[in-house]
Amino acid sequence: MKGKHSKGGFSQDRFERRRESQIREHLEKCQRALDGVDAERVFVVGEGTLLDEFDADATAAVDATGKPEDALEDAHDAFWTVPLSLL
Numbered sequence: 001m002k003g004k005h006s007k008g009g010f011s012q013d014r015f016e017r018r019r020e021s022q023i024r025e026h027l028e029k030c031q032r033a034l035d036g037v038d039a040e041r042v043f044v045v046g047e048g049t050l051l052d053e054f055d056a057d058a059t060a061a062v063d064a065t066g067k068p069e070d071a072l073e074d075a076h077d078a079f080w081t082v083p084l085s086l087l
Contacts, residue, residue: 027053045075 027050034042044054048061064075
């Protein structure tokens with residue numbers, strides 16, 4: 001998805017509409033993928049502002065960017081990794 005744009009005015013408005021459309025399309029694609037899953041539990045990770053869009057047993061905000069496969073792997077690792085502090 002487009003993430004940066006430096007112009008203002010009409011160009012900025014067009015950019016924001018396009019980005020919102022891309023986000024909606026991505027959410028719809030994710031919902032369709034989850035609808036096809038028969039699982040006992042559903043865990044969803046991603047952009048924190050979008051997690052309320054999903055009916056999941058657990059959600060977590062993660063910062064996974066890059067190519068889709070790499071981003072999914074990063075999100076999985078972030079969700080299932082627990083920080084350890086030794087005293």
